[in-house]
Amino acid sequence: MGFVVLALTLAGCASIPDKGDVEPVKASPQDESQVRVYAVPPPANASAGDIVDGFLEAMTSDDPDFSMARKYLAKDEARDWQPQKVTTVLSEAPDLEGPAKPPAPDQPGLTYQMHGVKIATIDAGHVYRPLKPAGYEQSLHLIQEQVAGHKEWRIDALPQGLVLGASDFQRNYRPVDTYFYAKADGWLVSDPVFIRQRIDPLTRMDPITQAVNTVLSGPTGWLKPSVKSSFPAGTRLQKGTRTLQFDDNNALTVPLNDAAAKAGPDACRMMAAQLFFTLRDLTSTRVSQIALRAGGSSLCSVTGDQAQAYAPGNASGRADDAFYLDSDGRLARLRPDDKKGSDKDNLVVGPLGDGSVKLDSVAIARDEKRAAGVGPDSRSLYVASIVDEAELGSPLVTSEGKKASDRLSAPSWDSRGDVWVADRDPDHARLLQFKNGTSTSEQAQVEGLDGRRIEAVRVSSDGVRIALLLTKGNRTSLEIGRVEQSGSAPHQKLAVVDLKSLTPQMETVTAVSWAGPSRLVIVGKEAGGVQQVRFIQADGSTSDASVLPGLNQVTAITAGDTDSKALVADSGDAGVVQLPTGGNWQAIVEHGSSPVYPG
Known part of the structure; x- marks a missing residue:
């Protein structure tokens, strides 16, 4: 033995x-x-x-x-x-x-x-x-x-x-984000899976080949209704392929069977882009090119720059800066090279920055041209430009909840330019989407709430998935649902379906933000534990390395779409703090609150 x-x-x-x-x-x-x-x-x-x-x-x-x-x-x-x-x-x-x-x-x-x-x-x-x-x-x-x-x-x-x-x-296993195209849009959506760290004992494929084979097998059952693959039906790796290796220029050629040859040039480039984004995190150096072959003939190739046309989540916004609310509820920009976030010079242009309305929470459009703000006392939702002077228009919606905690949640923007917000009024609870940030709204039917109240809303950059904090009794859990839209106006149906828990091991989650295509950062605690900040994958998987340096009294947290952006949080008396990559938490705005990156 x-x-x-x-x-x-x-x-x-x-x-x-x-x-x-x-x-x-x-x-x-x-x-x-x-x-x-x-x-x-x-x-x-x-x-x-x-x-x-x-x-x-x-x-x-x-x-x-x-x-x-x-x-x-x-x-x-x-x-x-x-x-x-x-x-x-x-x-x-x-x-x-x-x-x-x-x-x-x-x-x-x-x-x-x-x-x-x-x-x-x-x-x-x-x-x-x-x-x-x-x-x-x-x-x-x-x-x-x-x-x-x-x-x-x-x-x-x-x-x-x-x-x-x-x-x-x-x-033995490692997480991999495979990628497929949103059915309603032209951008890629991450679909996390696990593959073997080394040679798969059953297929004898190395990790690169495993990842490619997983993409060719199609999306996971949960995501499948909302995405599609550009690979023609029946496309598989060339028979006997068990090892794929990048060359000295970090380019990879993928041999496929004859079914792949059915794809036209545009579809072929979309196929290569799926593999480019799937494989980019599996190598220690930057992927330079993905080339596809079938039956001994070259089909197409894409470089890193060309693949960006299909980038996950329609990443049209720069998302260079975070934003926050100052002590007077005005919207300000948190510039990376300027820690004097309370200076008036950092206030945004327009009614959300000039004090026309005192905001309790805010969300920035992904193109950084507009913002959605909730206030005062979480009663009303406004949308206004942050690049042009304008009058503050009428609120898009007003909650009738008797107290602030029973009114509107913080808003969230999806990649199509729509604003989402939850009305937490016990007598009229609802999840609303405002088309292109206008007063035209749709109420989303949320399946599987089971008496739980939506406490917070965060839409993924791809717009296909939505993270919800759901409260029942003393427990608030994090669940993720799939956004489905069907029909056409005026009979369009909007729904959030197939809710799945990402934090069954935690007693409560108090704050959440997307931190890239398939990762979130959360604030919560396990039963009998202390508050912790940690990363969690969109499938609910974690590792000990995902636990971040401790921070007390966190009420809000936000992350950019890339690892290069510092985490920013609202930490009670400490105000707005940030966590640079590889560093420790640093206080940056003493009297600020509600930090957000675009989204």
Whole structure:
């Protein structure tokens, strides 16, 4: 029984020791991402406990087709076991209890119970699903069967799929944003999945090839109704392709089957752009070009500059600066090179900056030409130019809620130039979209609220997904829904469907902002814990590295569409603070509040 663990470090030279004992390791430390696990076959005359331990350890390896893991299984189970069916993620490697003898003398074998805390699953389509922590218990049954002329213990009944502790999961898998086109628009939408960190044991594909293959397989089931792929039906990698490598210029040529040749030049460039954005984060250097081939012939190619025409989320706005409200509720620009954010020089042009209305919250259009503001006392929503002088027009909507907390939420802009806001009036709760920031509105039907109130609204840069903070009792959860529009005026239907929880493990979430195409930054706490700021993927996955430096009394947070933008937060008495990349929180505006980037 046992397996071999090799830890390879990136700093300095690494060597494999040629002396000393090989020791079994139950779970790999989370900070050792370069740990490699090599499974070994069961030794002769192994005890039942050694067989169970060895099998659980072998599941954490990169062994081709899990052939070593199958050696711990009885013949029928070795043939029928489907490790790809589902991956169950536990908070730690499973604990074992047993062996238990059969309840009747005529029933052979032994049973071991696996125990743990289940926190997530990944299905056969590479989709991650976070779960509220719950007890996990499954049994492994062993019998003795003939192996090489001897009776040996083997597992003849077990759950399908893999069972991994969180640290082994993070060592074996990595998140990847695959990309597909919004059906209603011409820009790309991220669709997060998980692939193997190294060679996939079942397909024998390296990570680059896995990512390409996942795009060719199409979007995940949750996102599929709202997106489409530019690849012709039946497009696959050229048969036998298991490795794809960038050349010295960091360009990649992808060989496809004959079905890909059906695409015209424009569609082909869209295909290449899908792969460009999918692969850009999988390499340590910048991707220069993606080229496609089929049947030995070149189809098309796109460079990085050409791919920007299809950039995710219609990133038309520069989003260079964050904005905030000063102590008088006036809208001001927070310039990166100017920490004197309270100076009048930073106030925006127009009625939202000149004090015509005192704002409680604000959102900036992605082109940075208009802003939507809520105030005073969260009662009314206004939209006005921030580049031209103008009179403040009539409010787009006014809430009848009896107190400020029961009135309008902070607004949010989508990429089409529409403004979203929630009216939290208990007697007339609704989610509204104002077309192009005008008084023409649609009320969105939100499926699956189950008596919960919408507390906050944040639309993704692509406009396809919407993050909602939903409150019921003392708990506020973060859920993400898919935005669907059907029909045409005056019979257009707007809906938010298929809500899914991103934070089932947290007791409450108090603030949220999108932080790129498929990542959010949240403020919240786990049961019995303290407030924390952390990044979370749009599928709900996190890592220990996503937890950010501590900050107290955070009531609002905002992030830009790229990692180069500093996080900005409202931290109670400290005012507006920012977190530069690689730095610590810094106070920048003592009497400011409600910081926002465009969106």
